[in-house]
Amino acid sequence: MQYGFFIDAKYCVGCKTCQIACKDRSDLAVGQLFRKVNNYEDGGWVKRGEAWISNVTSYWLSISCNHCANPACVKACPTGAMYKRTEDGLVLHNAADCVGCQSCVWACPYDAPQYNPEVGKVHKCDGCIDRVQAGLRPVCVDACPYQLIDFGDIAELRAKHEGTAHVKGLADPNRTTPSLLVNPPTGAISSPIGGNRK
Template sequence: MEKQYGFFIDSSRCTGCKTCMIACKDYNDLPTEINYRRVYEFAGGEWTQDGNAWRQEVFAYYSSIACNHCADPACTQVCPTGAMAKHAENGLVIVNEDLCIGCKSCAMACPYGAPQYDAVKKHMTKCDGCQSRVSAGQKPVCVEACPLRALDFGPIDELRAEHGTLAAVAPLPEESYTQPSIVIKPNRKARPVGDRSGFLANPMEV
């Protein structure tokens, strides 16, 4: 592999507007039930009484997540036909639709729920990092659509050098599982992986 590409997610800027989701759905002509990019809302906290007054200690923040084009992707390991594979030039995980038999093994293995079954096409689909755009020197459509520039894309080594190496906050899984090619700038209210003080506030959307 020549170079591993990945996403930078600035959770301190993200307002949960979902423009990235809409742009992705439009660009890929996705049906209602399939979302390659999803915005997770993690919320929690409580109100506490202070004498005759009440003090709020609540929080909420957003993380825009798609396929993380992991360095050690679970989906490629379980695919029986080799339909899930990493692109040699940029490390993006791509589905070969001619080889995919729609067994859903990849969907069950991926801790991020990135591979999704298309009932019309009868095979798995997923974010390919806008492979055609990247090959043409452009950024993925979700990155260019974000109004607050909370997303970026490029060689993961360069993103880590600029923004650090954090790749997981609640409610995402431990990064050690698949070594995701993402860098997260946490919201100031961000909670660590496994946090029990908050909850996923929009489970029906993700």
């Protein structure tokens, strides 16, 4: 069992409702986000024959902790405050063991752990573990007005949705094996070789 997220970036309009719902649930300070909705742009003008044409790609991507199978944050944490649960694969943080060194912040290629200067410790997305244990979905999933985010066992998400973790704008998934599946817009796949495409 490995919990993960599916993001349908092909149809995301960047409304940031998921980001706001997460921020509200977690009562985060200004500048702190567990889920971030970012705009990615790529391309330019290319010459074809005598004409110049645009091959610009622009899309929104909602990303939080990807509860990676091989989490860099867990490896980097010197105290064991950052850990991965064996029963469901969620990557969690124990604030009592955190010394605020920020090693996890620097190690994570997805910018998931957030340093809180008010308490001198790190905190992060916990997959809304309290809601999941109560049979509910994470707030980001329920908040999306277009229902473009899904959460569950990553194997089931891969069977249900088409997608990949090889997306331009994100780190190489071979590094941490994120529990993430993205339905990318045209031109957003970074490397279809080795991806999770069906």
